[in-house]
Structures are given as C-alpha cells and as structure tokens.
Amino acid sequence: MGFKGYLARRIIFAIFTLWVVVTLNFAIFMVLPGDPTLFLMDPKMKEEQKVMIREWYGLNDSWPVKYVKYMRNLLSFGIVPPYFGFSLKTHLTVASEMAWRLPLTVGLLGSAMILEILIGIPLGIFAASKRGSKTDAAIMASGLFTYGVPTFFVQLLALLFFIAYLKQAFGILIFPPGGWYTYPRVEGLLPFIADVMWHYALPVLTLVITGFAGWALYARNLLLDALTEDYVLTARAKGVSERSVLFKHAFKSIRPPIVTLISLSIPGLITGAIITESIFGLQGIGQWYIESIAQTNADYPVVEAVLFLFAFLTIICNLVVDIIYGLLDPRIRVGQRK
Amino acid sequence: MVFSKSTRAVWKRRIQGFSTDFFHNKIGIVGLIILSLFIGAAIFAPFIAPFTEAEVFQYSTRQADRFAYPDWIGLIAPNLADLPRQEYIVLNWSTAQLPAGVDLERIGSDIVLYYNASISGTDQPISVVFNSSFDYPYQPMRIFSLKIAWSATPDGVVTIWKRNILGWKVKAGETGTMAYMVQVCLITPNGTIYDLWDQNWNKYAATNYTTPPAFWSNIAGGKITFTSDLANLAQKLGFRPEDARQLPYKVMAEKGVYTFAITITLKPGSLKDETGKILEVPLEEATGNVTIGTGTFTVWGRRWGLLGTDGKGHDVFSQIIYGCGISILIGLSSALISVLFGVLIGVVSGYAGGGVDEVLMRVVDVLLCLPMLPMLLVLIHLLGYSVYWIVVIIALFGWQGLARVIRSQTLSIREMAYVESAVASGSSKGHIMVRHITPNVFPVALTSFILTVPGAIILEAALSFIGMGDPLSPTWGKILLYARLDQAYSPVNFAWWDILAPGIAITTLCLSFVFIGHAVDEIMNPRLRRRR
Numbered sequence: 055m056g057f058k059g060y061l062a063r064r065i066i067f068a069i070f071t072l073w074v075v076v077t078l079n080f081a082i083f084m085v086l087p088g089d090p091t092l093f094l095m096d097p098k099m100k101e102e103q104k105v106m107i108r109e110w111y112g113l114n115d116s117w118p119v120k121y122v123k124y125m126r127n128l129l130s131f132g133i134v135p136p137y138f139g140f141s142l143k144t145h146l147t148v149a150s151e152m153a154w155r156l157p158l159t160v161g162l163l164g165s166a167m168i169l170e171i172l173i174g175i176p177l178g179i180f181a182a183s184k185r186g187s188k189t190d191a192a193i194m195a196s197g198l199f200t201y202g203v204p205t206f207f208v209q210l211l212a213l214l215f216f217i218a219y220l221k222q223a224f225g226i227l228i229f230p231p232g233g234w235y236t237y238p239r240v241e242g243l244l245p246f247i248a249d250v251m252w253h254y255a256l257p258v259l260t261l262v263i264t265g266f267a268g269w270a271l272y273a274r275n276l277l278l279d280a281l282t283e284d285y286v287l288t289a290r291a292k293g294v295s296e297r298s299v300l301f302k303h304a305f306k307s308i309r310p311p312i313v314t315l316i317s318l319s320i321p322g323l324i325t326g327a328i329i330t331e332s333i334f335g336l337q338g339i340g341q342w343y344i345e346s347i348a349q350t351n352a353d354y355p356v357v358e359a360v361l362f363l364f365a366f367l368t369i370i371c372n373l374v375v376d377i378i379y380g381l382l383d384p385r386i387r388v389g390q391r392k
Numbered sequence: 393m394v395f396s397k398s399t400r401a402v403w404k405r406r407i408q409g410f411s412t413d414f415f416h417n418k419i420g421i422v423g424l425i426i427l428s429l430f431i432g433a434a435i436f437a438p439f440i441a442p443f444t445e446a447e448v449f450q451y452s453t454r455q456a457d458r459f460a461y462p463d464w465i466g467l468i469a470p471n472l473a474d475l476p477r478q479e480y481i482v483l484n485w486s487t488a489q490l491p492a493g494v495d496l497e498r499i500g501s502d503i504v505l506y507y508n509a510s511i512s513g514t515d516q517p518i519s520v521v522f523n524s525s526f527d528y529p530y531q532p533m534r535i536f537s538l539k540i541a542w543s544a545t546p547d548g549v550v551t552i553w554k555r556n557i558l559g560w561k562v563k564a565g566e567t568g569t570m571a572y573m574v575q576v577c578l579i580t581p582n583g584t585i586y587d588l589w590d591q592n593w594n595k596y597a598a599t600n601y602t603t604p605p606a607f608w609s610n611i612a613g614g615k616i617t618f619t620s621d622l623a624n625l626a627q628k629l630g631f632r633p634e635d636a637r638q639l640p641y642k643v644m645a646e647k648g649v650y651t652f653a654i655t656i657t658l659k660p661g662s663l664k665d666e667t668g669k670i671l672e673v674p675l676e677e678a679t680g681n682v683t684i685g686t687g688t689f690t691v692w693g694r695r696w697g698l699l700g701t702d703g704k705g706h707d708v709f710s711q712i713i714y715g716c717g718i719s720i721l722i723g724l725s726s727a728l729i730s731v732l733f734g735v736l737i738g739v740v741s742g743y744a745g746g747g748v749d750e751v752l753m754r755v756v757d758v759l760l761c762l763p764m765l766p767m768l769l770v771l772i773h774l775l776g777y778s779v780y781w782i783v784v785i786i787a788l789f790g791w792q793g794l795a796r797v798i799r800s801q802t803l804s805i806r807e808m809a810y811v812e813s814a815v816a817s818g819s820s821k822g823h824i825m826v827r828h829i830t831p832n833v834f835p836v837a838l839t840s841f842i843l844t845v846p847g848a849i850i851l852e853a854a855l856s857f858i859g860m861g862d863p864l865s866p867t868w869g870k871i872l873l874y875a876r877l878d879q880a881y882s883p884v885n886f887a888w889w890d891i892l893a894p895g896i897a898i899t900t901l902c903l904s905f906v907f908i909g910h911a912v913d914e915i916m917n918p919r920l921r922r923r924r
Contacts, residue, residue, distance in 0.1 A: 219886065325764060328765055369761060
C-alpha cells in the first residue's frame with residue numbers, strides 16, 4: 055500500500071469523522087429535551103400561529119427529513135441559502151456573521167500555534183544538545199510548570215500587569231485593553247492591519263508563553279530517545295560532526311511524531327481560543343459561541359453552525375497534518391506497510 | 393474480595409517498596425506536602441475560614457468594602473498603610489447639660505428622655521444634644537454607613553377618625569401630647585459641621601434641595617440607616633451628586649477626632665379635631681418620652697483580612713478555603729472516572745482484538761480529533777449546569793489517550809507466557825483480563841490518573857471562569873469569573889489579590905499533582921527514570 059492508499063484512507067477517515075460529529079450534534083439536540091420555539095411563542099398567540107411558527111422552522115417534520123435538511127444546510131457551508139440559518143438573536147444569517155468572525159479566530163490560532171512551534175521545537179533541540187546543563191533543567195522546569203498553570207490564569211496575569219498595573223502606576227499602555235481594533239477604525243489598510251496586530255499581540259503572546267514549553271519538552275524527549283539509537287552511534291563513530299548528527303540524523307527521525315503532536319494539539323488550540331477570546335474581548339468565533347450558548351435560550355442555529363465549523367476545521371487540519379506525516383515518514387512514502 | 397495470605401504479602405511488599413522509593417523522591421515529597429495542605433484546608437474549611445460559606449457567597453452580606461486591600465498591604469505599599477480597617481464604631485451618647493423639663497435615664501445602652509413641659513414652663517421647643525466622639529487616624533474610607541434607632545412615646549395618643557366618600561370611618565392620623573424632631577450632624581476635627589440627617593430626609597428631592605421647614609414628628613419611633621454613597625446626601629451637604637461616591641473623601645478627609653451629634657428637639661404636641669381645628673395641648677398634659685439606642689457608625693474597611701475582598705466585599709481568603717474541597721473532588725472524581733473508562737476500553741480492546749478492537753479504536757480516533765470544549769459546552773448546556781454532570785462530562789472527554797496506551801500495553805502483556813499458561817489452564821477471558829492484565833497495566837493507569845487530575849481541575853476552573861460552571865458550588869474558577877465581571881483588572885480597581893489568590897491556588901494544587909505524578913511515574917515506569 056503506497057502513499058495513495060494512505061491518502062485515500064485518511065480522507066475517508068476524515069469524512070467519516072465529520073459525519074460522526076455532525077450526526078452526534080444532530081442526535082444530541084433531537085434526544086435531549088427542550089423546545090427551541092418556546093421563547094418565540096407568546097401565550098396569547100392563536101393555535102394557528104403557533105403551528106405556523108413550528109412549520110416555518112420545520113419542527114413538524116419527521117426526523118429523517120430534519121436530518122436531510124440539516125445535512126444539506128451544513129454541507130453547503132453557508133454559501134447557498136439558507137446560509138446556516140438565521141441567528142435567533144440578531145436575525146441575520148449565521149454565515150454573514152461567521153464570515154467576519156472567522157478570520158479573527160483563525161488569525162489568533164494560527165499565529166499562536168506557528169509561533170509556539172517555531173520557538174518551542176528549536177528550544178527543545180537546544181536543550182537536548184545541552185543535556186544535563188542548567189539551560190536544559192530550566193526548559194524542563196518551565197515545561198512542567200506550564201503543565202500546571204491554567205492558560206487563562208496567565209492571560210489574566212498579563213491583563214493585570216499590562217493593562218491595570220502599568221496604567222495605574224505609570225500611566226502607560228503597551229497593549230490595548232481589549233477588542234480587536236481601535237474604535238473608530240484607523241484609516242487605510244496597512245495601518246489598520248498594524249492596529250489589529252497590535253490588538254492581537256497580547257493574546258498571542260500569552261498563548262505562546264503557556265504553549266511553547268510543552269513543545270520544547272516533547273521535542274527534547276523525542277530527540278534524547280533518538281540520540282540513543284544505534285544509527286546515531288554509527289554516525290558518531292563515522293566522525294560526523296555533532297551538529298550534523300543532531301539535525302541530519304536525529305532530528306529527521308523525530309519529525310513524524312512531532313507532526314502527530316501537532317494534529318493532536320489542534321482541539322486543545324480551539325479550547326484555548328474560546329477562553330482567550332472571552333478574556334480579551336476578541337469578537338471571534340469562540341466568544342460568539344459562548345455568548346450563544348451561555349444563556350437559557352441558546353442561539354441554536356449559531357451553536358450548531360459553530361460546532362460544525364470547529365469540527366470541520368479540526369478535521370481538515372488533521373487531514374493536512376496526516377498528509378504531511380505521510381510525506382515525512384519514509385515507511386508510508388515508499389509504500390511499505392507499517 | 394478476599395485475598396489469600398500470599399497475595400496480601402505481595403501487595404504489602406509492593407506498597408512498602410513503593411513508599412520507600414517515593415519518599416526518596418524530593419519532587420514527590422514536595423507535591424505530597426502541598427497536596428496534604430490543600431486536603432487539610434478542605435477538611436477543616438469551617439474551622440479555618442473566618443466566615444461561613446453563606447456569608448462569603450450571598451449577595452446580601454459583605455465583610456468589608458469592595459476590593460479592599462489585603463491587611464498587610466502596608467508592608468509592600470507604605471502609602472497605603474493607614475487605610476482604614478473594617479470597623480463598627482459604637483456611638484455611646486453623652487450629653488453636657490440637660491435643659492429644665494427633660495429628665496434622663498440610662499437603661500442598658502439605651503437613653504430614655506422624659507419630657508415634661510409643665511416643669512420647663514414653656515411651650516417653646518427644647519433641644520437636647522448628645523455627642524459621641526471617636527478617633528479616626530486613617531485615610532478616608534470610600535464609604536461609611538450610619539445606623540441609629542429611636543422610639544418615641546407620647547403619654548397621650550389621640551387617634552383621629554374621618555369619614556371617607558362612602559361614609560366609612562377611616563383612620564386619619566394620630567397626634568400625641570408631645571412632638572419631637574431628630575437631627576444628626578457630623579463635626580470634623582477642624583470644626584466644620586455637616587448636617588447629615590433630619591426627619592425630612594426622605595422628602596429631599598435629589599434635584600432641588602433647599603433647606604426644608606422643620607418637620608415635626610408626633611408619634612412612634614424611627615431609625616436612621618444610610619450609606620454615604622447617596623446622591624441626595626451629597627447634595628444636602630452642598631456637593632455635586634457625582635461626588636456621592638467619594639463623599640467621605642470630602643467629609644472625612646483629615647485624621648483626628650470626629651464627633652457625631654444627635655439633637656432631639658421636644659415641644660408640646662398639637663391635637664387636631666375632626667373639623668381640622670388645631671388644639672394646643674395644655675402644658676401640664678404635654679409629657680412623653682424618647683428612647684435613643686446606641687448608634688453604629690460603620691467604616692467599610694479598605695484593608696481586610698489575609699487576602700482582601702472581592703468586588704462584592706466578600707472575604708477572598710474564606711472563598712479560597714471553601715474552594716479547596718470542591719476543586720480536589722472534581723479533579724479526583726473526573727480523573728477516576730476517565731481512568732476507569734480508559735482502562736476498561738483499553739484492556740477490552742487490546743485483549744479482545746478483531747472487530748471489537750477496530751470499532752473501539754475508531755471511536756477513540758474520532759473522539760481524539762474532536763474539538764473538546766465546544767462539545768462539552770453543548771452537553772453542559774443541555775444537561776444542566778450541575779457539578780455532577782460537569783464531572784462526568786469532563787471525564788467523558790479525557791479517557792481516549794489512556795485507552796490507546798493501555799491497549800498497546802495489553803497487546804504486549806497478552807503475549808506473555810503467564811497469560812498463555814492461564815489460557816491453557818482454561819481461564820475465561822474475563823478472568824484473564826481482571827486478574828492478569830489489569831494488575832499489570834495498573835502502574836500506567838495510576839500515573840495517568842494522577843496526571844489527569846490537574847487537567848480536570850484546570851478544565852473545571854476554565855468552565856467556571858467562562859460562566860459555564862455550577863452556579864451553586866464555590867469553585868476557584870468562579871472567584872476569577874466574578875473578579876473579571878467586577879472589573880478587578882481595570883486600572884481603577886487593580887485588585888491583584890482577587891486574581892492572584894485563586895490563580896495561585898489552582899496552579900499550586902495542579903502542580904502538586906504534577907509533582908506527585910512525576911515521582912510516581914519515575915518509580916512505576918523505571919524505563920523513563922532519569923539517567924544520572
């Protein structure tokens with residue numbers, strides 16, 4: 055079975071997972087009690103009006119019909135009517151609101167993750183090469199520490215220090231207090247982008263601070279394991295330079311597991327985004343999701359669409375990572391069964 | 393389950409060996425000490441916490457001013473060393489002189505004034521002034537409140553009845569043989585007098601205050617209760633309504649001896665007959681008494697306790713103590729559920745193999761690449777914001793990684809000679825899984841259990857923090873949530889204690905589990921032991 059077979063399997067698995075998630079999502083709302091039209095209905099309404107409302111929202115359909123409608127709605131990705139439906143709160147289409155919120159979340163997640171990896175993995179390699187030194191111990195310790203520190207606590211500390219303390223004690227504001235752009239909006243495209251980046255700096259910074267040590271620790275442990283392998287010994291015996299051993303021999307072998315970890319860390323990243331957005335008041339998808347769900351009458355169309363989006367993003371990312379894995383791992387690339 | 397003697401001996405030896413190893417591990421000991429401190433705090437919470445759970449979580453009670461600094465703030469910020477503590481100053485009234493016609497008797501802490509107009513020989517008002525002084529050597533408080541109660545009893549009471557439109561007899565009012573007036577003022581060290589209160593208090597409109605005519609009360613008692621942040625008080629004292637929130641900064645700005653003076657003015661009452669004609673009470677009949685209780689002047693503390701107060705004036709230290717138990721319990725129970733689930737799925741999947749294995753592992757794969765928090769939020773929303781559901785739901789999303797590890801362990805154990813001999817001697821599959829495989833995956837399960845706890849604690853705290861937690865349980869995440877909602881980190885409040893305290897509590901508790909887990913991991917899985 056070669057790379058094509060592998061690719062096909064991964065794609066089928068991704069589609070299958072998406073289907074499971076979407077169906078679970080459907081089933082949860084079908085099985086659990088609660089009438090979504092309860093707050094639309096006025097007790098004074100006539101019976102015909104109530105029937106009309108239920109008819110309008112398609113609540114009188116049998117469940118297979120609902121399921122088909124639901125799938126059709128989701129799989130159109132909000133591009134064609136009914137655009138993921140209408141928000142019960144704003145009465146706008148879910149898709150239109152998603153369109154401007156999505157880039158914010160993706161920007162936050164993407165930049166945080168890329169920075170984490172770009173800082174964490176070289177640090178891990180560095181620690182492994184200086185094994186047993188103080189640098190190594192410090193990286194290990196910070197890795198252990200970030201395991202126990204909640205990200206949102208670090209973010210609150212950052213807010214406390216940069217927003218409250220510096221402002222109160224010295225009257226300076228290095229980072230903006232919240233939101234994703236200065237209101238009123240800055241003129242011009244480039245200044246606006248710079249402004250948005252300024253607003254993103256603190257959230258991304260806190261995510262990176264809590265995240266990079268985990269990557270460093272992971273890379274270090276993998277690399278240390280790899281350095282005990284026989285082929286490293288052989289390379290050293292041949293007289294290959296230590297630098298070359300580290301990067302050409304050992305590092306190459308740990309790339310696949312690192313890629314796996316990237317795929318496993320994506321769900322956690324979305325968790326982080328939801329909380330980060332709610333702390334820093336970034337109007338991204340996560341904040342929207344919490345606002346829609348944390349109330350008695352949840353905004354179900356939004357909740358379902360965002361849940362679908364999150365699942366879809368995760369699965370697509372996983373698929374991409376799997377493909378990269380396949381390209382990196384020679385056993386899959388040259389078509390050898392694992 | 394009854395174990396044979398040899399089994400017991402084996403376990404005894406194992407546990408002894410484990411504890412010997414554990415107590416040689418410094419990180420492990422540190423973790424254990426921290427954890428036992430937290431457990432101790434959780435068990436003895438009612439004895440450690442200075443306030444009851446209701447007192448620190450109910451909206452109606454509070455211990456000090458909102459966002460009061462910790463008591464030791466003076467150590468790190470000397471300019472804040474003379475902030476006031478929470479104080480309930482009892483105003484014990486004393487008077488310099490009594491005019492003729494008024495007798496005074498002290499009954500307990502109350503003062504009873506007996507009025508007799510025939511002795512004074514005049515129908516003009518007579519005033520009695522009581523003073524109460526106290527030393528106030530602090531910076532101004534942000535808010536104070538004043539409480540004084542009194543009762544008045546004229547010796548003769550006449551109820552006046554009237555007929556209304558329907559011809560029914562209704563009570564039109566009561567008049568007595570004595571009329572009185574109460575006024576309270578505050579005298580600052582430099583002699584400025586602020587008229588804080590008189591009986592027209594409720595009649596002042598917030599917008600157009602002018603000195604109202606004296607208002608005489610005929611009967612019954614009353615009380616003064618107010619806090620200093622009222623707009624009409626500020627206006628009455630000649631400030632702008634916006635100044636109400638900083639009123640003490642204006643009124644009590646200097647340190648020194650402040651005096652409250654309560655003035656009781658007495659005069660003969662007047663009777664009104666049904667026709668509306670006013671009949672003055674004759675002097676010999678104009679008698680009555682007024683009882684004044686001790687007043688309380690509350691200085692809402694801007695320094696409070698070990699960890700200050702939160703945005704609602706609740707003691708943070710007590711809240712932290714009450715949060716210990718629930719955090720540990722949530723962490724342990726959801727970790728336990730998820731580990732049991734992981735072991736069950738892992739062992740069954742690894743030992744049964746075939747289709748069962750395939751199905752279970754695909755389920756694990758699917759769950760592993762799901763965004764966990766959004767799903768979790770939906771489930772919590774639908775099942776209800778109860779701490780039990782939250783524990784179960786956190787557990788539900790935490791077992792997949794362990795199941796994979798246990799499965800691979802099971803796969804290798806399955807090939808061991810002793811398992812094969814057990815199969816050969818006719819042991820059932822269930823027996824092998826329970827008696828041979830499970831004990832052998834125990835080290836991994838134990839380590840995973842301890843290392844899952846901090847994740848569960850943090851997740852629960854995060855849920856509480858974004859407002860998706862159990863509203864009835866006093867978790868640390870909730871303290872952080874309210875700190876955020878009450879703007880603890882705005883430059884004005886800058887209530888670092890309200891954020892640092894719960895955050896450090898969560899962090900230390902989680903770190904203690906990480907430390908213990910690290911130590912147990914080194915002992916149980918010697919392959920990973922640090923190479924020295």
